Amino acid sequence: MEYISTRNNSDHFSFKNVFLKGLADDGGLFVPKSIKPFSKDELNKLSSLNYNELAAEIIFPFMNDFMTKEELISTVSKSYSNFRTEDVVKISDLGNLKVLELYHGPTLAFKDIAMQLIGNFYQYHLGNEQKKINIIVATSGDTGAAAIDALKGKKNLNVFVLHPNNRISPVQRRLMTIHEEKNVFNIAIEGNFDDCQNLVKEMFNDEKFSSSINMSGVNSINWARIVAQAVYYFYAYFRIGNGQPLSFSVPTGNFGDIYAGYLAKKLGLPIDKLIVATNKNDILHRAISDGDYTQKKVEETNTPSMDIQIASNFERLLYDVKDCNSDVTKDVMSKIKNNTYKIDNSDLNEIKKNFTSEMLDENETIQMIKEINREFQVVVDPHTAVGIGAAKKLGLEQNCVVLSTAHPCKFPKAIEDAISKTEELPDSLKYVYDREEKFEVISNDINKVKDYVINSISKI
Numbered sequence: 001m002e003y004i005s006t007r008n009n010s011d012h013f014s015f016k017n018v019f020l021k022g023l024a025d026d027g028g029l030f031v032p033k034s035i036k037p038f039s040k041d042e043l044n045k046l047s048s049l050n051y052n053e054l055a056a057e058i059i060f061p062f063m064n065d066f067m068t069k070e071e072l073i074s075t076v077s078k079s080y081s082n083f084r085t086e087d088v089v090k091i092s093d094l095g096n097l098k099v100l101e102l103y104h105g106p107t108l109a110f111k112d113i114a115m116q117l118i119g120n121f122y123q124y125h126l127g128n129e130q131k132k133i134n135i136i137v138a139t140s141g142d143t144g145a146a147a148i149d150a151l152k153g154k155k156n157l158n159v160f161v162l163h164p165n166n167r168i169s170p171v172q173r174r175l176m177t178i179h180e181e182k183n184v185f186n187i188a189i190e191g192n193f194d195d196c197q198n199l200v201k202e203m204f205n206d207e208k209f210s211s212s213i214n215m216s217g218v219n220s221i222n223w224a225r226i227v228a229q230a231v232y233y234f235y236a237y238f239r240i241g242n243g244q245p246l247s248f249s250v251p252t253g254n255f256g257d258i259y260a261g262y263l264a265k266k267l268g269l270p271i272d273k274l275i276v277a278t279n280k281n282d283i284l285h286r287a288i289s290d291g292d293y294t295q296k297k298v299e300e301t302n303t304p305s306m307d308i309q310i311a312s313n314f315e316r317l318l319y320d321v322k323d324c325n326s327d328v329t330k331d332v333m334s335k336i337k338n339n340t341y342k343i344d345n346s347d348l349n350e351i352k353k354n355f356t357s358e359m360l361d362e363n364e365t366i367q368m369i370k371e372i373n374r375e376f377q378v379v380v381d382p383h384t385a386v387g388i389g390a391a392k393k394l395g396l397e398q399n400c401v402v403l404s405t406a407h408p409c410k411f412p413k414a415i416e417d418a419i420s421k422t423e424e425l426p427d428s429l430k431y432v433y434d435r436e437e438k439f440e441v442i443s444n445d446i447n448k449v450k451d452y453v454i455n456s457i458s459k460i
């Protein structure tokens with residue numbers, strides 16, 4: 001499959017380029033040049049597959065120049081062999097709503113599903129290369145742990161993770177900082193997630209720096225992640241769709257996971273509405289409800305993985321809405337950068353054909369956890385509660401699947417606030433409390449971060 005950049009669609013890229021670079025040199029995001037939907041017959045054939053088989057069928061067309069189908073099949077099965085459920089994900093009932101549990105991987109959030117696969121893509125690629133790769137990634141809490149688990153100890157690569165100091169939960173932090181492998185580096189930035197993300201973008205855009213360290217990225221803008229995440233929309237639909245279109249409610253920060261749902265729809269899956277569920281960092285809710293795409297200051301919430309105001313993947317949707325015109329998209333992105341962009345009415349109507357949105361504030365999130373626990377004796381994590389609450393507020397609970405993005409034990413404070421109970425880690429992960437943590441606190445200063453990276457590389 002051929003890819004282009006949202007800001008210049010005249011150059012073409014292979015999956016390998018797209019996967020290793022993450023972000024295009026012109027600052028745009030990679031998207032396929034064209035996407036061919038599955039036919040009804042093809043969908044029918046896919047419907048009886050187990051998760052791993054389905055993953056291989058959906059992902060392969062996007063990367064058929066990278067590895068063979070047989071290699072992909074074995075890579076998928078290796079990637080998901082350490083998940084704690086039989087078929088990677090699980091579907092449960094919550095009254096009218098269905099919940100798609102995506103947190104049964106090694107670091108307890110949906111990000112493992114794409115990241116375990118990506119870790120093995122790197123290993124496959126580096127098997128044929130001499131040059132060492134340095135992966136640098138920003139995290140609002142969960143990406144970092146998933147990346148480290150997927151990349152620790154792998155040959156010929158180092159992983160550097162930037163997290164916002166003191167703004168993630170202790171469990172989230174420990175899942176990143178207790179590793180002894182020498183290729184793992186944790187940096188706590190004195191700032192918020194958007195600062196971390198900007199630092200990584202700046203390092204990428206510094207051609208001299210990024211090529212000198214052979215830098216690569218696995219943030220949620222990485223197309224390989226999006227494709228891997230599209231798989232579970234298919235899986236859920238085939239298990240519960242009954243021929244009816246389904247809506248999906250998705251707790252959203254960077255617009256990655258929900259964009260994967262949009263990709264599934266473009267691939268022919270009968271999806272009705274994609275519900276963008278946000279916390280009070282609600283730029284995406286404001287954008288989709290009335291076109292207001294102005295950035296405000298990021299506020300800390302009890303759903304820290306969504307404390308974001310720069311929803312990077314939104315650019316991919318804008319590119320589509322702008323009829324795949326990369327010059328116009330580039331223009332829009334510079335307006336967004338200057339914080340002067342408003343989505344015009346015709347574009348907004350286009351967006352609303354596929355998306356709708358809602359926001360839950362802090363109190364509503366806690367109340368939702370409480371209500372669900374009272375009604376169903378189930379504990380959901382606060383991000384999942386935002387997804388559930390959004391579907392309820394919109395009255396879209398029929399034929400609706402909520403993506404449950406994390407295990408509640410990752411956010412003990414919110415759970416405690418809601419139901420005065422502590423949610424325990426699965427036994428296999430209790431060790432994270434006993435190990436020593438290792439991370440470096442660095443101010444929000446690009447030169448200090450670069451120095452740390454260069455020094456660390458020279459020492460190993």
Ligand SMILES: *Cc1c(COP(=O)(O)O)cnc(C)c1O
Nearest residue numbers: 142253254255256257305405406
């Ligand atoms: C990352 C994350 C989200 C947001 O996902 P995006 O792809 O950034 O929209 C939601 N919930 C949890 C638990 C997360 O870790």
